[in-house]
Amino acid sequence: MAVKDIFKFFTSLRLTVVCLAVAILLVFFGTVAQVTEGLYNAQDRWFRSFFVWWSPPGAGWKVPMFPGGYLVGTVLLLNLIAAHINRFQLSWKKLGIHIVHGGIILLLAGQLATDMLSKETQMNFAEGEARNFSVDPQSSELVFMTDTPDAKSNKVVAIPDGLLARRNEISHPDLPFAVRVRDWFVNADVRQRAPMLDTNPPPATAGHGKNVTLIPLPEIAKMDERNLPAVVFELIGPQGSLGTWLAHAKLRDQEISAGDRTWQMAFRFERKYHPFSVQLIETKHEIYPGTGTPGKPETGIPKNFESRVKLENPGRREAREVDIRMNEPLRYEGLTFYQYQMGRDELEHNRGTSTLQVVRNPSWLAPYFGCMLVAGGMVVQFLSHLIGFIRKRTRS
Amino acid sequence: MVLSIRLRRATSIFRWAAAFSCALVVSGCKREEVRVYTAPKDLPPPSAEVASQPQRVQPHAHYRVPQGWNELPAEGMRAARFSVPVASGNDLDVSVISLPGVAAGKLDIVNLWREQVSLPAATESDLASMSETVRIGDQQGDLFEMVSAEPLINDKDKARILVAMVKDTGTSWFMKMTGEDAAVREQKPKFIEFLNSLTFDYGSHAAEPQTTSAPIQNTNSGGKPAWQVPPNWKEVAPSEMLLAKFVVPGKGEEKAEVTVSVFPGDVGGLHLNINRWRRQIGLPEADEKTTRELARPLEGVSRNAVLVDMSGATTRVIGAIVPDGGRTWFYKLSGSPNVAEAEKDSLVRFVQSAQPAKQNGG
Numbered sequence: 001m002a003v004k005d006i007f008k009f010f011t012s013l014r015l016t017v018v019c020l021a022v023a024i025l026l027v028f029f030g031t032v033a034q035v036t037e038g039l040y041n042a043q044d045r046w047f048r049s050f051f052v053w054w055s056p057p058g059a060g061w062k063v064p065m066f067p068g069g070y071l072v073g074t075v076l077l078l079n080l081i082a083a084h085i086n087r088f089q090l091s092w093k094k095l096g097i098h099i100v101h102g103g104i105i106l107l108l109a110g111q112l113a114t115d116m117l118s119k120e121t122q123m124n125f126a127e128g129e130a131r132n133f134s135v136d137p138q139s140s141e142l143v144f145m146t147d148t149p150d151a152k153s154n155k156v157v158a159i160p161d162g163l164l165a166r167r168n169e170i171s172h173p174d175l176p177f178a179v180r181v182r183d184w185f186v187n188a189d190v191r192q193r194a195p196m197l198d199t200n201p202p203p204a205t206a207g208h209g210k211n212v213t214l215i216p217l218p219e220i221a222k223m224d225e226r227n228l229p230a231v232v233f234e235l236i237g238p239q240g241s242l243g244t245w246l247a248h249a250k251l252r253d254q255e256i257s258a259g260d261r262t263w264q265m266a267f268r269f270e271r272k273y274h275p276f277s278v279q280l281i282e283t284k285h286e287i288y289p290g291t292g293t294p295g296k297p298e299t300g301i302p303k304n305f306e307s308r309v310k311l312e313n314p315g316r317r318e319a320r321e322v323d324i325r326m327n328e329p330l331r332y333e334g335l336t337f338y339q340y341q342m343g344r345d346e347l348e349h350n351r352g353t354s355t356l357q358v359v360r361n362p363s364w365l366a367p368y369f370g371c372m373l374v375a376g377g378m379v380v381q382f383l384s385h386l387i388g389f390i391r392k393r394t395r396s
Numbered sequence: 397m398v399l400s401i402r403l404r405r406a407t408s409i410f411r412w413a414a415a416f417s418c419a420l421v422v423s424g425c426k427r428e429e430v431r432v433y434t435a436p437k438d439l440p441p442p443s444a445e446v447a448s449q450p451q452r453v454q455p456h457a458h459y460r461v462p463q464g465w466n467e468l469p470a471e472g473m474r475a476a477r478f479s480v481p482v483a484s485g486n487d488l489d490v491s492v493i494s495l496p497g498v499a500a501g502k503l504d505i506v507n508l509w510r511e512q513v514s515l516p517a518a519t520e521s522d523l524a525s526m527s528e529t530v531r532i533g534d535q536q537g538d539l540f541e542m543v544s545a546e547p548l549i550n551d552k553d554k555a556r557i558l559v560a561m562v563k564d565t566g567t568s569w570f571m572k573m574t575g576e577d578a579a580v581r582e583q584k585p586k587f588i589e590f591l592n593s594l595t596f597d598y599g600s601h602a603a604e605p606q607t608t609s610a611p612i613q614n615t616n617s618g619g620k621p622a623w624q625v626p627p628n629w630k631e632v633a634p635s636e637m638l639l640a641k642f643v644v645p646g647k648g649e650e651k652a653e654v655t656v657s658v659f660p661g662d663v664g665g666l667h668l669n670i671n672r673w674r675r676q677i678g679l680p681e682a683d684e685k686t687t688r689e690l691a692r693p694l695e696g697v698s699r700n701a702v703l704v705d706m707s708g709a710t711t712r713v714i715g716a717i718v719p720d721g722g723r724t725w726f727y728k729l730s731g732s733p734n735v736a737e738a739e740k741d742s743l744v745r746f747v748q749s750a751q752p753a754k755q756n757g758g
Contacts, residue, residue: 132436133435141431145435148434151622152436152437153434153435153436153437154434154435154436154437155432155433155434156431156432156433156434156435157430157431157432158430158431158432158433159430160428160429160430160431162428163428163429163430170430172430172432174432255633271435273433273435273436
C-alpha cells in the first residue's frame, strides 16, 4: 500500500508543476544571492545542495529554508521516470513521446554528472612562458617538495586548505615533521616589514615570515578577485620544533632542512599536472574601431581575445601551434581550453598575459545528445500525427 | 496485475537511479586528505624563439645620489634603495618605488603610510592640506610628510615619513624616506634635492645616465638549478630577492660571498649592471666602451654570457651575467681580493655547472 502511494505520488503531474515552480524560484534566488555570496559560494549553497540552509547570525545551528538544486533535480528526474513507466505504452504511435522523455532524462542526468564529475582549472601565463599544469583557484594547498632520485621531478606532499582550516596537527608518513597549524586566514595579504616601524612581532620565527607583516582581510565574494589564504604553523621534527613558519601565495618558496633532506615549501593553488605543455606565444586583444584609447585596448569594446599557444606532447611526438579565441576553444586529451582572461604583465607592460580556463567534463556531450533526442522525438511525434491525419483525409 | 508489473519495473529503475546518483555524489565529493605525488619540475624559461624577440626594458630612474647617502641594491618593488647613516644607529631608509598602472587612489596610498606610523586614516578633504608641491625631475609632484604621535622607534623616538609621488606615463612613482623624526627633518633638504634630480626612463638608454636604478622583481618561483657547489662554499639563507647565497671563508678574517639572482628581461643591460657593481665597490662609473671591454665572453655557458672582474680599494667583484631566454642570471663573487682571486675558477665552474640544469629553474 505504502509503495503504491509513493509510486502514485511520484507519477503526479502536480509534482512536476511544483518542482518546476520551485526550480524557477531557486534559479531566481540563487542568481540574486551571487551578488552577496559570490558565484561559487552561491552555486554551492543554492544549486549543489539538497537543502539551502539558514542560520541566524552568531548561532551555532542551522535550519533548511528551501529545497536545493540536487533535491529539485532528483525529484523531477524520479517524477519523470515514474510518470513514464506508469503511462508507458509500447506502440509506434508513442515513439516520439518516448524519445522526448529519454532526451529530458538524459539532460537531467547529464547535468548531475557534469556537476559532480567536471573539474574547472585555469592556466595563467605571460607571453613566452610554458605550463604543464593548471591550477584550481578555488583551492589552495600547502606543499612540501623534495628531489626524487632522478632529479628531474619532485616528490610533492600536498596538504589541502580544508585540512589546514581545521587548525589541527597534521602528520604524514612521507613527511619527516608534523605540521601544527597555529592560525589560519581565509584571506590575507603580506607586505615587507617597514624599517623600524613594524615593532609588533613578525608572524613567524623562521623563513620569510620573519621579514613580513601579515594583514588579515575579509573574505572576498567577487568573481574578479581571489582570496589568498595564509597559514601560520609550527613544524615539529623528531628533535623538536623547527620554528614557526608563515605560508602565503605571495611568498617565494621557502627551504626547510629536516634530517638528511632539504624540502621546499610553498603555498599555492592546487595544481593538476598534464602529460603535455602549453606555451603562450602571443596574445591578441582586438577592440572595435573607434572605441578605447590608442595603446590601451582594455578601455575599448572587445572584439576578439586570442591566444596563440604551442602545444607540445613528447609522448605523442607532437608539437604544433594553435589559436584559442573567444567561442573557439581547443579540445585536447579530454580537456577543453577556453579563452578566459587577458591582460598585461604588471611589471612588464609590453608583455601580454592570458588565462585559459581548462575544463574536464566527461559528460560534455550529454546536453547535445539530450537536445537532439528531444528535437528528434518532437519531429517524430509531429510527423506521425501529420501522416495519420493525411491518411485519414485521403481515405475520406 | 499491470500495476504490480509496473511497480516492480519502477522499483528496479528507482534503485538504479539512486545507485547512479549516489555513485556520482561520492565520486564528486572533494576529499580532504594529504596527497602525495611526483610532479615534473617547473618548465624552463621561454624558448629561444620567444627570447629572440626584442628585450623589454623595465621602468627605471636616473638620479644624483646626495652626499652621505649609501646606495643599496634594488630589491622587490623598490627600483632604488639608499641608507642614510644616523648617529643613533637607526639609519634612514630611502626607496624609489615604481608601480605601473596603480589602481588605488591617492587617499588609499596616503592612508597606507599613515597606518605605518599609527596615525588615523585621513579623509579626502584632509588630503589637500596635507601635501606640498615639489619638483620631481621636470614635473610637479606631491610631497606628504607624516609623523607618529607616539614614539615608535625603539619606544624612544617618533617616526617620520616623507613620501613624494608623481604619475608619469601611466606609472606611479613613489619616493619615500623613513626613520627617526629629527633625522628625517634634517635630511629633508637633501631628499628634495634628490627628487629634483630624478628622471624616469621606460626605454633604452640614448643618453648616459648620472646613475640608474637597478631592475625590479625577481620572478624566480623557487627551484634552484642543480649546480655543483664547490666544497668550501657554505650555503646560507638568501635574502628575499636572491636565489642563493654562499659564504666563502679565506685566511683569518678574509672572506667573500657568492650570490645568485635571476630577473626577467635584460634588467637594463650590461652597461648599467656593471656600473651598479662598480658603485658598490667604490669605483667611478665607466662609459659604455669601458664596460664593453670589461665584459669578457664566458665560455661553456649560454650565448652572450660574460664575466666581469673589477677591484675596488678593499673589495673585488667577479661577476657572471648570463642571459637565458627571457631572463638574466647574475652570479656575483665579492669580498676580499685574495679570496676572490682564489675562487675565480671555482665561480666559473659553478656557473658552467648550473647551465644545463637551469632547465629546472622555475
